[in-house]
Amino acid sequence: MEAALNNEDTIFHKIARREIPAELVFEDEHAVAFRDINPVSPTHILVVPKKTLPSLREAQDADAKLLGHLLIICAELARREGIAEDGYRVVVNAGKNAGQAVFQLHLHLLGGREFTWPPG
Numbered sequence: 001m002e003a004a005l006n007n008e009d010t011i012f013h014k015i016a017r018r019e020i021p022a023e024l025v026f027e028d029e030h031a032v033a034f035r036d037i038n039p040v041s042p043t044h045i046l047v048v049p050k051k052t053l054p055s056l057r058e059a060q061d062a063d064a065k066l067l068g069h070l071l072i073i074c075a076e077l078a079r080r081e082g083i084a085e086d087g088y089r090v091v092v093n094a095g096k097n098a099g100q101a102v103f104q105l106h107l108h109l110l111g112g113r114e115f116t117w118p119p120g
Helices: 011-016 061-081
Strands: 024-027 031-035 043-049 088-091 107-111
Touching: 011 031, 011 043, 024 061, 031 061, 043 061, 061 088, 061 107
Parallel strands: none
Antiparallel strands: 024 031, 031 043, 043 107, 088 107
């Protein structure tokens, strides 16, 4: 069963509040980014908004600027990680059938290897 829509106590919220350690690679007033503890590629960074938003399914027009900001963070981190030139993938899972396990919106920045299509 999926988490309650207003849950502010996910593992990602706890990481953002520094209650759980993580290897942070970026933070500003709107988001945090950290390395995934179970990476599926040489570079696997999670970009998470600080605003509670269980998944992309709950995003509203008012979230457009935040969603764009998250993508800009991914592009900047790809440059910093040295994966921008060869290519990278940004993945958002929305709902359990898509593989979402933590019900706080997060973007997976993946790179450092060749990917296939379709992805899953």
